[in-house]
Amino acid sequence: MSFFDKKIFKWSGWDKVLMHLWVAALVVPNVILSITEPMGVWAKLANVILPCGVYGLLVTLVARVRLTAILLFPLVFFAAFQLVLLYLYGNSIIAVDMLLNLVTTNVSEASELLAGIMPSVFGVVILYVPLMVWGIYALCKHDPLPPAYLRRQAWKWGGNTLLGVALTAAAYAFEPGYTVLDDMYPCNVGYNIYLAIDRTAKTSARAEAAKGFTFYAESSRDPELREAHVMVIGETSRAANFSIYGYDRPTSPLLEKEPGLVAFSRALSQSNTTHKSVPMLLTAVGADDFDGIYHQKGILTAYKEAGYHTVFLSNQKFNRSLIDELAFEADECVFINEDDSVADHHYDSDLLPLIGEALASDHPKVFVVCHTYGSHFDYFDRYPRSQAVFSPDGPGTATPGQRDVLINEYDNTIRGVDAFLHSVVDSLRAERPVSSMLYTSDHGEDIFDDRRARFLHASPTPTFHQLYVPFFVWASDSLAAVEPNMRANLSDNKDKDIETSVSAFYTMLSLGGIVTPHFEDGCSVADSALRVPVRKYLNDHNQAVPLLEALPDTADRKLIHHFNIR
Numbered sequence: 001m002s003f004f005d006k007k008i009f010k011w012s013g014w015d016k017v018l019m020h021l022w023v024a025a026l027v028v029p030n031v032i033l034s035i036t037e038p039m040g041v042w043a044k045l046a047n048v049i050l051p052c053g054v055y056g057l058l059v060t061l062v063a064r065v066r067l068t069a070i071l072l073f074p075l076v077f078f079a080a081f082q083l084v085l086l087y088l089y090g091n092s093i094i095a096v097d098m099l100l101n102l103v104t105t106n107v108s109e110a111s112e113l114l115a116g117i118m119p120s121v122f123g124v125v126i127l128y129v130p131l132m133v134w135g136i137y138a139l140c141k142h143d144p145l146p147p148a149y150l151r152r153q154a155w156k157w158g159g160n161t162l163l164g165v166a167l168t169a170a171a172y173a174f175e176p177g178y179t180v181l182d183d184m185y186p187c188n189v190g191y192n193i194y195l196a197i198d199r200t201a202k203t204s205a206r207a208e209a210a211k212g213f214t215f216y217a218e219s220s221r222d223p224e225l226r227e228a229h230v231m232v233i234g235e236t237s238r239a240a241n242f243s244i245y246g247y248d249r250p251t252s253p254l255l256e257k258e259p260g261l262v263a264f265s266r267a268l269s270q271s272n273t274t275h276k277s278v279p280m281l282l283t284a285v286g287a288d289d290f291d292g293i294y295h296q297k298g299i300l301t302a303y304k305e306a307g308y309h310t311v312f313l314s315n316q317k318f319n320r321s322l323i324d325e326l327a328f329e330a331d332e333c334v335f336i337n338e339d340d341s342v343a344d345h346h347y348d349s350d351l352l353p354l355i356g357e358a359l360a361s362d363h364p365k366v367f368v369v370c371h372t373y374g375s376h377f378d379y380f381d382r383y384p385r386s387q388a389v390f391s392p393d394g395p396g397t398a399t400p401g402q403r404d405v406l407i408n409e410y411d412n413t414i415r416g417v418d419a420f421l422h423s424v425v426d427s428l429r430a431e432r433p434v435s436s437m438l439y440t441s442d443h444g445e446d447i448f449d450d451r452r453a454r455f456l457h458a459s460p461t462p463t464f465h466q467l468y469v470p471f472f473v474w475a476s477d478s479l480a481a482v483e484p485n486m487r488a489n490l491s492d493n494k495d496k497d498i499e500t501s502v503s504a505f506y507t508m509l510s511l512g513g514i515v516t517p518h519f520e521d522g523c524s525v526a527d528s529a530l531r532v533p534v535r536k537y538l539n540d541h542n543q544a545v546p547l548l549e550a551l552p553d554t555a556d557r558k559l560i561h562h563f564n565i566r
């Protein structure tokens, strides 16, 4: 063997190793998901063996044209993304909501999150970058592997694939509900990308599809009666941290003393993501009929049709989701964080002067929707230092060891919600005797509460704390005089089951005296006959699943029992 032949042998020897390393690296997410996902043994085996065979065939195929590093890059990208998510949430594949959150999250939210996932980003860089570099080096410098060797590899991986197909057939036969599109990585990620694109297209087409929609809404009250109603949509505030619900720290002292305020104790959100929950609060749709959102309008249009001057105020940024579209139905729409002429750090309290202006206006009837930033992480940034009640309050890092500090910060944000709502009620009382306020949060939050060490919200699988939210209704004395049964009804319903995603919209219609053929009896908490809902959760594929199916973990079941939720 000449020196030249030896060198060729050496190259091709290493390139053969490289081929196998590619297959091994690509199959890492499959192996981890077979441990983290609750599935039977046939599904676990199928989900590793079949993709492994297909990766092997792909690597062999692209090795023929020596473009491994380039053609397999999409698979590397999703493997890396998947491993980061597994590190962050402990389980679950890349979800549709996760993909949509990528385009609906603003830069500051994303960078706050990124800081928490740096160790996993470092890990995937170590795993995949050397392979990419080696692959590109081999492409530029080495000869192709011998065709006979590649043929043998194709036979080997083909056999592996056939075994995988047989195991997949067994999973379909013996494991109810198993589907490749839902359960096998990376097919499920591909399917989720398709769904995310489909949902984005439907969102873009919504304006046109909803154009002719009308509520045929009217006011049941005197058109000249000066009245105002305010709907406050909170962010990431969980009910369990409000003292008005029994939390052992004084987090909501002002609301507790507020006459006319009713705190509903069994309210759950049907979604743990902002971009789905807020649109459900603003429209008639709930988990059961979520797709209806793509061809109907929201609460601001109903009020507008009934003769109200409507105002939407937000302390969040534009996020190109349905929230923006529903917000722009208002006569006036202000996103204070999108106004470059004002200093860049806006607390929710900066919305108060704008509410005051709307209430003081000449319009006889005013309806204001306020979208706050509430208790969103980073908690420490949500309130001025002068309003820190619980300390030490950080800034804490997102680790279980810092839970006490994070809870202090989080409870300070709840004090902020308490003060904000108190101020709204004060303004209403001063400006508009006939008035009301409804407050709920889009979803809750995990703060390293149990052995699972879950943190934040919008994870592919929810937890109890991500869904258990506050729901308050305040009605003024003068409104109670106009609607004689309202206060008694609110009070009678306060410990009944509520799905905020359904009740917020209908309750808001009742408070404003809005009459429409779209009204559903039994859905407003101001109704005398409040219907007991069947608890549902809107999952990642926008299907309504029974709540207990969405919360199978014993830690969540204990909380459901503890907070007396049915």
Ligand SMILES: [Zn+2]
Residues within 6 Å of the ligand: 235, 236, 273, 274, 275, 442, 443
């Ligand atoms: Zn949210």
